[in-house]
Every structure is written in structure tokens, then in C-alpha cells.
Amino acid sequence: MKANLRLTWVKIHTYFACFFLPITLLYVATGVLYLFDIKGSHSAEYEYSISLPEGWPKDEEMARKYVLPVIQQHNHGKLPPDFYLEDEWIGWFGYKQEIFLDPTQDIENAKLQVNKHDLWHQLLLIHKGHAGIFFWIMAIMLGTSLVLSMLTGLVLAMSIPKLRTASLWVTLFGMTTLAVAFITGY
Numbered sequence: 001m002k003a004n005l006r007l008t009w010v011k012i013h014t015y016f017a018c019f020f021l022p023i024t025l026l027y028v029a030t031g032v033l034y035l036f037d038i039k040g041s042h043s044a045e046y047e048y049s050i051s052l053p054e055g056w057p058k059d060e061e062m063a064r065k066y067v068l069p070v071i072q073q074h075n076h077g078k079l080p081p082d083f084y085l086e087d088e089w090i091g092w093f094g095y096k097q098e099i100f101l102d103p104t105q106d107i108e109n110a111k112l113q114v115n116k117h118d119l120w121h122q123l124l125l126i127h128k129g130h131a132g133i134f135f136w137i138m139a140i141m142l143g144t145s146l147v148l149s150m151l152t153g154l155v156l157a158m159s160i161p162k163l164r165t166a167s168l169w170v171t172l173f174g175m176t177t178l179a180v181a182f183i184t185g186y
Helices: 003-035 060-073 119-127 133-159 161-184
Strands: 042-051 082-085 090-093 097-103 109-117
Touching: 003 119, 003 133, 042 060, 060 082, 060 097, 060 109, 109 119, 133 161
Parallel strands: none
Antiparallel strands: 042 109, 082 090, 090 097, 097 109
């Protein structure tokens, strides 16, 4: 490989690595913490009783009508982006907080629960894709960058005659290890 072409590959490898290093560290750290069952928790929990004059909400719009005045009155910000309508509860989920509407024995009342996430839990939820479109796009870009970084590293290693054979064998060993682990279930 010519020196100018090799330098171009080195630059691509370097710029991707430098740009994505911060989010890579975030994903690695939160992934490792999650493996050790360190998930974070709630930094604050709030509970309110609310009236349901029209009965249990059937959709998000009806639920918003009940919930928005309460969370605005108590300065809990806006509703998180992810909405869930389940048989036994209704909720909005985001990386900063989660808001749930739970039924009570009285069909005209419900319990509204607001849970603020602590920093560790927020970081974990970024890792799991619950932090909005920006982090979702960055995660896809990070994945693409890691693939490109690995490929450019392989191209650079294969372009150096002294590293070519060893690089090929190590790559094959990595692929074999992954295949064996997948097949055997380890």
C-alpha cells in the first residue's frame, strides 16, 4: 500500500476513534455496570391521587388530560417520550423520569407516580436506547464507527507485510471463538 493511501486510512481510523471515544466509554462503562447488576435507582419519588371523572383512560390523549395538569402543577417537566398502555397501568418512560398512572379500588380515582432517575440509571437508559432520538442516532453512528474502525485497523494491519499473517490468524481465531461460543451457548 502506498504511503499516501496508508496515511488516509490512518486519518480515517484516527478521526472516527477520537470523535466516538466519549460515547464509547459511556457505553462500555454502563454495559459493564449493568453486567454487575448496578442499574441505578430513583433519586426522587412522588405520588399523587387524581380524579378520573370519565373513568380509566382508553388512550394516551385521555390519559394526558388527567396527568398533565398534575405534573405541571408540581413542576415535573414534560411527559417522557415513550408511552405505554397496559391493562393494569398507563405510563410514560424516559431516561430522566418515568410517570405511571395506576388504578385504585375506586374506579373514579387513580394513583399518579413520578419517579426521577438518578445519574446511574439515566446512563443505563441511554445505553438501552431510552434517551431520545439524539442518543439513538449516536448509538447507530457509534456501531457504524466501531465497524469502520475495526475494518480500517484490519486494512492497516494487512498492509504491513510483517503483520499480515498474524493479523489474518488472529482474525480467524476471533471469528472461530465467536462461532463456538454462539453454537455452544456459552
